[in-house]
Amino acid sequence: MTTSKGVLTRLKLTRDQVELLGLYVLCVVLALAISALLIEFNGSSWTRAVEAIFDGAFQSKGRWGETLRRMAPLLIVAVGSIVATRAGIVNIGQEGQLLVGTTGAAFVLTKIQPGNPAMLIVGLIVGAIVGAVWAGIAGWLYYWRKIPIVLSTLLLVYLSSQIASYTLTRRQLLLNVVPGEPNRLLLSDVTAPKSRLGIIEIFGNKFPLSVPIALLIAVVAAWVLTRTVWGFRLKMLGMNPRTARRAGVSETRYGMAAILVSGAAAGLAGSMMLAGGESQYKFSSGFASNAGWDGLLVALVARNNPIAAIPVALVFAGLRSASTFLSVAGIEGVLVDVVRALLVVALFIPPAISELRRKRRALANLTERT
Amino acid sequence: MLAFMGDILSNGPLYESTFRLAAVLAFAAVGEWVAERAGTINISVEAMLLGGHFGAAIAYTESTNFALAIAVGAIVGMLVASLQGYLSHYLSADQFGIGLTLNILLLGVAAFLQPKFDLSTKLANVVEIPLLSDIPKIGPALFAQRWPMYLIYVLIPVIWWLVMRTSWGLEIRAVGEDPQAADVSGINVNARRRQAILIAGLTSGIGGAVYLFGQVGRFESSNIGGKGIIALAAVIFGGWTLRGAVAGCLLFGYVDALRLNLPNILGYSLNSQLLASLPFLATIIVMLIFAKHTRQPRALAQPFIRGLK
Numbered sequence: 077m078t079t080s081k082g083v084l085t086r087l088k089l090t091r092d093q094v095e096l097l098g099l100y101v102l103c104v105v106l107a108l109a110i111s112a113l114l115i116e117f118n119g120s121s122w123t124r125a126v127e128a129i130f131d132g133a134f135q136s137k138g139r140w141g142e143t144l145r146r147m148a149p150l151l152i153v154a155v156g157s158i159v160a161t162r163a164g165i166v167n168i169g170q171e172g173q174l175l176v177g178t179t180g181a182a183f184v185l186t187k188i189q190p191g192n193p194a195m196l197i198v199g200l201i202v203g204a205i206v207g208a209v210w211a212g213i214a215g216w217l218y219y220w221r222k223i224p225i226v227l228s229t230l231l232l233v234y235l236s237s238q239i240a241s242y243t244l245t246r247r248q249l250l251l252n253v254v255p256g257e258p259n260r261l262l263l264s265d266v267t268a269p270k271s272r273l274g275i276i277e278i279f280g281n282k283f284p285l286s287v288p289i290a291l292l293i294a295v296v297a298a299w300v301l302t303r304t305v306w307g308f309r310l311k312m313l314g315m316n317p318r319t320a321r322r323a324g325v326s327e328t329r330y331g332m333a334a335i336l337v338s339g340a341a342a343g344l345a346g347s348m349m350l351a352g353g354e355s356q357y358k359f360s361s362g363f364a365s366n367a368g369w370d371g372l373l374v375a376l377v378a379r380n381n382p383i384a385a386i387p388v389a390l391v392f393a394g395l396r397s398a399s400t401f402l403s404v405a406g407i408e409g410v411l412v413d414v415v416r417a418l419l420v421v422a423l424f425i426p427p428a429i430s431e432l433r434r435k436r437r438a439l440a441n442l443t444e445r446t
Numbered sequence: 447m448l449a450f451m452g453d454i455l456s457n458g459p460l461y462e463s464t465f466r467l468a469a470v471l472a473f474a475a476v477g478e479w480v481a482e483r484a485g486t487i488n489i490s491v492e493a494m495l496l497g498g499h500f501g502a503a504i505a506y507t508e509s510t511n512f513a514l515a516i517a518v519g520a521i522v523g524m525l526v527a528s529l530q531g532y533l534s535h536y537l538s539a540d541q542f543g544i545g546l547t548l549n550i551l552l553l554g555v556a557a558f559l560q561p562k563f564d565l566s567t568k569l570a571n572v573v574e575i576p577l578l579s580d581i582p583k584i585g586p587a588l589f590a591q592r593w594p595m596y597l598i599y600v601l602i603p604v605i606w607w608l609v610m611r612t613s614w615g616l617e618i619r620a621v622g623e624d625p626q627a628a629d630v631s632g633i634n635v636n637a638r639r640r641q642a643i644l645i646a647g648l649t650s651g652i653g654g655a656v657y658l659f660g661q662v663g664r665f666e667s668s669n670i671g672g673k674g675i676i677a678l679a680a681v682i683f684g685g686w687t688l689r690g691a692v693a694g695c696l697l698f699g700y701v702d703a704l705r706l707n708l709p710n711i712l713g714y715s716l717n718s719q720l721l722a723s724l725p726f727l728a729t730i731i732v733m734l735i736f737a738k739h740t741r742q743p744r745a746l747a748q749p750f751i752r753g754l755k
Contacts, residue, residue: 118562166542166747168489223733226487226542226747227679231726234672238723245719369550376543410558417551421533424544428537435751 092434099426107422111415120407132401133394141281145352147393148283148290149174149345153371154378154385155290155297156341161380162301163334164314167211169229170342171368172236175361177207177343178350179240182250182264182359185351190268199271200347207343208336210236215335219328225335233368241361250359264359273352284352291386293341298382310334342368370396370416377423388423392416460707461587466661468699469591469598470495473653474677475684475691476605477646482681483609484642485622485745489545490530492674493552494647496667497522498654500556503665506567506658515567516594516655523651524644526552531640538636538749549674556667570594570659592660601649606688608645618642622743625750635750650674672726676702679729685740701728 089097112122134140153170160167181203189195214228243249244262252265273284301307313320313330321327349367350359370392378385399412474491481488501522506515530548534541570592579589609615620628621638629635654670662669676698683697684690705724709715 114558118558168542168546217730217734221734224487224682226489227675227682228730228733230489230675231679231730234675234726235723235730238719242717242719366550369546373543373547376540408558410554413550413554414558417547417554420547421529421544421551424533424539424547425537428533428539432538432751439752 092430095433096426096430099429100423103422103425104419107415107418110418111411114414115407115411118407118411120405124405125402125407125411128401128405128407129395129398132398136401138280138282139397141278141283142397143390143393144281144283144287145354145393146396147389148286148352149349149367150371150374150392150396151290151294151385151389152286152345152348153342153368154374154389155294155382156338156345157372157375158378158380158382158385159297159301159310159341160334160338161375162307162314163310163331164317165215165331165334165338166226167214167229167335167338168226168372169211169214169233169236169368170338170372171364171366172229172233173207173210173339173342174346174368174371175240175364176210176236177203177205177339178346178359178363179243179250180206180343181347181350182267183243185267185271185347186250186252186265186359191270193270195268196271196273196351199267199351200344203347203350204340204344207346208340211335211339211342212332215332219332237361240359240363244359244361252358262360266357267350271351272357273348275353284348286348286352289348290345294382294386301382342371345371366413373416373420377420379427395419458583458586460703460711461583462591463703463706464696464700465587466591466595466699467702468695469595470653470657470661470673471677471680471695471699472598472692473601473656474646474650474674475680475695476602476688477649477653478674478677479681479684479686479688479691480605480609480618481639481642481646482686482746483622483743484618484639485625485743485748485750486534486541486639486643487545487678487747488530488643488646489542489675489678490526490548491646491650491677492670492672493530493545493548494523494526494650495654495657495674495677496549496552496556496670497526498651499658499670500552500559500654500665500667501651502655502658503565503567504563507563507565512570512594512659515659516597516652519655519658520648520651523649523654524647526651527643527647528640530647531643534749535636535639535643538751541747541749553667560665560667565665567658567664569661569663594656595660597652597656601652602688602692605645605649609688614638614641619743621750622745625745625748629750629752635752639750650677676725676729679733682742683729683733683736686742697732698725698729701725 115122115125132139133143153174157167157170181199184195184199184202210232214225214232217223217228218225241262244251244264247253250264252263273286275282275284301310309320309325309330312323313325313327317327345367346364350357355363374385374389374392378388395412395416402412474495478488478491498519502515502519505518506512509515526548530544533539533544572590573593575589579585609618617628617633617638621633621635625635657669658665677695680694680698681691683694702725705721
C-alpha cells in the first residue's frame with residue numbers, strides 16, 4: 077500500500093485521474109474478455125487471436141509501417157470531426173465524405189495528365205474540396221432548412237456509396253476494363269505512378285508520406301483550436317451559441333466553416349489513402365472500408381482532443397492491420413469489427429463515469445454549503 | 447405521360463408493397479418518436495431493427511413459431527435499447543457516438559454469428575380481413591397482408607395513448623422539453639429517457655421481426671441497410687407528431703415501393719445505382735421542400751446531468 081501511494085504522489089496524479097485510469101483498465105479488460113468468449117464460442121482459441129493481433133499490428137516484420145499507414149487517414153478524419161464538434165456540430169457522415177472525396181481524387185489521379193507529378197497535389201486538393209462540398213450539402217440543409225445535420229450526413233452516406241459505384245460503371249469516369257478478364261469486381265485503373273505519395277522506410281517499415289502529414293495536421297489543429305481567435309470562436313459557438321451570437325460570432329459562417337473543414341479532412345484522408353497505396357492504388361466502391369466511421373470513433377474516444385487522437389488512432393489502426401493476420405489464423409475478419417465496437421463502448425464508459433462522479437461530488441459539496 | 451401516371455395509380459402491387467415497406471418504417475418511427483419526444487435522437491434505431499431482424503430469424507429457426515420469434519425480436523431490440531439507454535442516459539456518454547457504435551457492433555455481430563446458425567425462415571401466412579379487404583386498390587394493400595403486419599394497427603394507437611394520454615407520457619414529453627423543470631417537479635429525467643428508448647427498442651425489434659416474416663422471408667445482414675435512418679427522417683419530417691411521422695413513413699414507403707416496382711411499370715430497367723439511392727435522395731428532397739420550422743422538443747439531443755446549468 078505504502079509503495080503504491082508513494083508512486084502515486086510521485087506521479088502527481090489526482091484521485092480523479094487514478095479513478096479514470098483504473099476504470100479504463102477495467103473496461104478494456106471486460107471488453108477483451110467478452111471478445112475472447114466470442115472467439116471461443118466460434119471454436120477458435122483466443123490466445124491465437126491475441127497472437128495474431130499483436131503479430132499483425134506490430135510484431136511481425138514491417139507491420140509497424142502498415143499500422144502507421146492505416147493510422148494516417150483515421151487521424152485526419154478524426155481531426156476534422158473534432159473541429160466540427162468544437163463548433164457544436166455533429167457531423168457523422170465522414171464515411172460518405174471520404175468516399176465521395178476519394179472518387180474525385182481518383183478521377184484526377186487516374187485520368188488527368190498521368191505523367192505530371194503535380195497532379196498529386198491537384199488530386200489531393202480536389203479530394204478535399206469534393207469532401208467539403210459533400211459535407212457542405214448537410215450544412216446548407218441545416219442553415220437553410222433546419223434539417224438536423226446528424227440526419228442529413230447519415231443519409232448522404234448511403235447516397236455516396238451509390239455515387240462511387242456509379243462512377244465505377246462508366247468507362248469515361250473511373251471503370252477500368254481489363255481485356256480478357258471477367259470484370260466482376262468494379263475497379264478503377266491504378267493511379268498514375270508519378271502522382272503517388274512518397275514512401276518512407278525506417279528499419280524495414282514502409283509507410284507513405286501521409287503519416288507525417290497527418291501528424292502535422294493534428295498538431296496544427298490542436299494549435300489552431302486552442303491558440304487562435306478562430307479556434308476560440310468555434311469553441312464559444314459550440315459551448316454556448318447564444319453567447320457566441322452576442323459576441324458577434326456568426327453562427328452560419330463559423331458553423332459552415334467547421335462543417336466544410338471536417339468534410340475536407342475526410343476527403344483528404346481518403347485521397348491520401350489512395351495516393352498512399354491503399355488497395356494497390358485502385359479505387360473501388362468498398363474503398364472506404366469503414367475508415368470514415370473509425371476516424372469518427374477515434375475522435376469520440378479521444379474526447380475531441382487532436383493530440384489524444386494520435387495514440388487512439390494508432391490503436392484503431394493496429395486493429396485494422398491485424399485483421400488480415402486474424403483471417404490467416406482462421407478467425408473471421410468480421411470479428412475485428414466486433415472487437416473494435418466493444419472496445420469503443422468500453423472506452424466511452426470510463427470518462428462518462430468519472431465525469432458523473434466528479435459532478436456528483438461537486439453537487440454534494442454545494443448542497444453541504446447551502 | 448398521362449398513361450404512365452395512370453399505370454402508377456392503378457398498380458395494385460405498388461400499393462401493397464408501399465404498405466409493407468411503410469409498416470416496417472412505421473414500427474421503427476413510432477418508437478423513435480417516443481425517444482425523441484423524451485429528448486434523444488436515437489441513431490441506434492438501425493441497430494434495434496437489425497437486432498430484431500436477426501433475433502427473430504434465430505428464434506424462428508429454433509422454434510418455428512412466429513409469435514415467439516417476434517417476441518424474441520422485440521427482446522433483442524430492447525437489449526440494444528438498454529445498452530443505448532444505459533450508456534447515454536445513465537453514464538451520459540455521447541448519444542450519437544453510442545448509437546453509431548451500436549450500429550456497427552450489431553452489423554458485425556450479425557455477420558459474425560450468421561454462419562453459426564443454419565437459419566431457415568419463411569414468410570408468415572396471408573390473413574385477409576373480410577369485407578375490408580374487398581375495398582378496391584386500398585383494401586388488399588391494407589387488409590390482405592401477412593398477419594404480423596397487422597401489429598402496426600395495434601401499436602400506433604397504443605403508443606399514441608401512452609404518450610399523449612397517460613401521466614407517464616406527460617412526463618416523457620416534459621423530460622424532452624425542459625429536463626430541469628421536470629427534475630425539480632420530481633421526475634427522474636434519465637430514467638424516463640431510458641424508458642422511452644426501451645419503447646423504441648421494443649417497437650423497432652418487432653419491426654425488424656415483422657420485416658422478416660412479412661416482407662423478405664430470409665435473413666440477410668444487409669436487409670435493414672438504412673431503414674432506421676429513414677424512420678428517423680420520418681419522425682423529423684412529421685414535425686415530432688405521431689400522425690406526421692406515420693405520414694412520413696407512408697411517403698418514404700411509397701418511394702421505396704416505387705423503387706421495387708418502377709421497372710415493372712415502365713417495362714425497362716433503370717440505372718441500378720439511381721434506384722438504390724432513390725429512397726435516400728427522395729428523403730432529402732422531401733425534407734428540403736417540407737421542412738417547416740417545426741418546433742422540435744426543446745431539449746432534443748441534450749444530455750441531462752442533475753445540478754448542472
